[in-house]
Amino acid sequence: MQGNGEHPANNNASSVTAPTERFASPFDRAAWFDLLTAHGFAGAGRADARGAEGETSAHLPLRIETPGHFAALANWYSFSIRPLFIGDGNRDAAQLDLFRKLRARATRLTLYPVSDAEKDGIAAALRSAGWWVHTAPKGDRHWLDLKGMSHDDWWNSRPGALRSTVRRKEKKGIVDVALYTTFDAEAWAAYEAIYAASWKPAEGCPALLRAFAQDESKRGTFRMGLARIEGTPVAAQFWTVEGGTAFIHKLAHTEDSIRASPGTLLSAALFRHVIEVDGAVRVDFGTGNDGYKRDWMNRHEPLWHIDAFNRARIAAWGPALKTFVRSAIGRK
Numbered sequence: 001m002q003g004n005g006e007h008p009a010n011n012n013a014s015s016v017t018a019p020t021e022r023f024a025s026p027f028d029r030a031a032w033f034d035l036l037t038a039h040g041f042a043g044a045g046r047a048d049a050r051g052a053e054g055e056t057s058a059h060l061p062l063r064i065e066t067p068g069h070f071a072a073l074a075n076w077y078s079f080s081i082r083p084l085f086i087g088d089g090n091r092d093a094a095q096l097d098l099f100r101k102l103r104a105r106a107t108r109l110t111l112y113p114v115s116d117a118e119k120d121g122i123a124a125a126l127r128s129a130g131w132w133v134h135t136a137p138k139g140d141r142h143w144l145d146l147k148g149m150s151h152d153d154w155w156n157s158r159p160g161a162l163r164s165t166v167r168r169k170e171k172k173g174i175v176d177v178a179l180y181t182t183f184d185a186e187a188w189a190a191y192e193a194i195y196a197a198s199w200k201p202a203e204g205c206p207a208l209l210r211a212f213a214q215d216e217s218k219r220g221t222f223r224m225g226l227a228r229i230e231g232t233p234v235a236a237q238f239w240t241v242e243g244g245t246a247f248i249h250k251l252a253h254t255e256d257s258i259r260a261s262p263g264t265l266l267s268a269a270l271f272r273h274v275i276e277v278d279g280a281v282r283v284d285f286g287t288g289n290d291g292y293k294r295d296w297m298n299r300h301e302p303l304w305h306i307d308a309f310n311r312a313r314i315a316a317w318g319p320a321l322k323t324f325v326r327s328a329i330g331r332k
Helices: 008-012 030-038 091-102 116-128 151-156 160-172 185-196 206-219 255-260 262-277 314-331
Strands: 049-053 056-060 062-066 069-072 084-086 108-114 131-145 175-180 222-229 232-242 245-253 282-287 299-310
Touching: 030 206, 049 091, 056 091, 084 091, 091 116, 108 116, 108 131, 116 131, 116 299, 131 314, 151 262, 160 262, 175 262, 185 206, 185 222, 185 232, 185 245, 206 222, 206 232, 206 245, 222 262, 232 255, 232 262, 245 255, 245 262, 255 262, 262 282, 299 314
Parallel strands: 069 108, 245 282
Antiparallel strands: 049 056, 056 084, 062 069, 108 299, 131 282, 131 299, 175 222, 222 232, 232 245
């Protein structure tokens, strides 16, 4: 069975899409998955999948959803999930070995969020390993590709209304902006208070986020901005930056401060810092299709949900049939 209208004959394809360019990410490290596990996001337990080809190994952190059903070890803080590699040999073959070995103990595999760049390679490897695969877009990702642009080049390409807002609000001098490159307990407490007073839903797991921020501070990747009006914190943002990419993890502002645009001024300051000081060539705004992200970013693409079913197990046939029929009906 195939998803997205592909012909079943493709099940026997032996080729796997070549690996895409991979940028360093906090969601590619063992420490991130250990944090998720420690804070209760491993479902019924960790069930990582592994494979190898020569000196190159592949590792995919997974959790047990139900017996036989494995899923990506991820949550709403995760920007992406993908196999992780050690070694520069044949990564395609190592990934293929991983998915073949996983069939010995899994009936179903669910992966989300999978980036647009990684989706085809993962899906092709799964099919070559003997899985029925269904892929579907689910959610959005906005990011900035600077492509050699300086900060000023990028800023001049942004909407006039955004640039005008920053210029006018900065001139008024109402908002004071402070940037942090190490974890500061007082500033983090201010962020938590701002988030609680913002329009956003309750923070899903504040203890995990704080632990993540502290770990990133130790690694030197932590970036935070705090905006104050007359000494009172009114907006905060938590970013990290590594390997040429800045990641925007959390942002919030109080409702009663919105006329002063503290969040916008904070974003402008952080963009300038990560581009001019940290040398970022990409900025990743994570998951979600909030309209304001388009003002800052120049790239938009879907995130993908991948469902794979072990065709050698009868228990997979029913869920697979339901998934593919539901998809076919939805396309009509």
